């Protein structure tokens with residue numbers, strides 16, 4: 001089932017006016033595809049992910065665009081329709097599993113509840129299937145652990161339990177927002193391996209939201225880079241890493257710790273993402289960009305035509321720049 005996001009814009013209401021947080025974001029996630037959404041903190045990744053599920057916080061809303069899942073429009077859909085799709089067709093894993101797990105209920109009962117609600121399984125089959133799922137995501141002694149409460153689980157184990165819950169209904173699309181950021185490096189790698197393995201097995205599409213290009217390198221087929229609420233570049237992971245077309249992508253790659261493996265010292269990216277509501281007139285990255293020229297960078301720019309069918313970039317100078325990437 002394909003997820004198509006077209007012209008998505010999101011704004012927050014602040015002091016009587018609407019402040020744009022995300023502007024004109026479009027991408028397509030095909031069945032079985034792993035797609036990375038990358039950018040620094042504050043670039044709008046989480047808002048984009050939450051909007052896909054109809055879970056934007058209070059005071060934040062979609063102002064334009066469309067989100068279609070297998071042809072069904074989700075923008076403006078009734079709460080009931082969205083609630084039914086969440087969990088069954090499209091599921092989400094967050095950075096902090098405790099925010100999604102109920103501290104008062106045994107973990108197995110929580111997974112079983114999803115199965116009962118969405119698939120209509122009876123009490124005993126749901127409990128059995130919950131244990132199978134906990135086992136499948138690598139929780140040892142799953143039958144016993146299913147009866148325990150989330151606080152007895154380590155961070156990595158809670159994340160596994162949440163993945164089991166997300167996968168319970170074999171969703172077509174899994175949205176994972178910084179699923180490993182809170183975990184230490186070894187556990188991170190285990191959780192990512194688990195996600196990739198499950199994705200292969202179930203043929204699910206995965207949208208992986210992360211600030212970490214290293215995470216995308218090992219897991220995703222394609223990626224989109226987000227800056228100040230807009231997508232600035234999109235393409236297959238290998239191509240983008242080898243030859244980035246946007247200076248922001250090149251800067252993120254140069255800053256990645258993985259550079260050390262290639263004998264290069266990571267180059268920290270100076271400055272921060274501009275705040276919503278105070279974006280510069282032209283390209284939002286231009287104040288931090290080493291390639292900025294008043295003309296054309298100060299004039300409002302539209303999406304550039306793709307250089308190759310699989311690539312998109314939003315940089316007025318991309319045609320004249322040759323940027324350095326990293327080989328994976």
Ligand SMILES: Nc1ncnc2c1ncn2[C@@H]1O[C@H](COP(=O)(O)OP(=O)(O)OP(=O)(O)O)[C@@H](O)[C@H]1O
Pocket residue numbers: 012021039040041042043044045046047048057058059060211275276
């Ligand atoms: N509830 C809210 N109301 C208004 N603005 C918000 C709200 N939540 C976040 N924002 C703003 O929206 C912008 C985008 O935030 P978002 O969380 O999507 O970024 P992000 O790229 O996911 O960063 P992070 O990795 O830190 O979550 C930020 O400027 C943030 O301050």
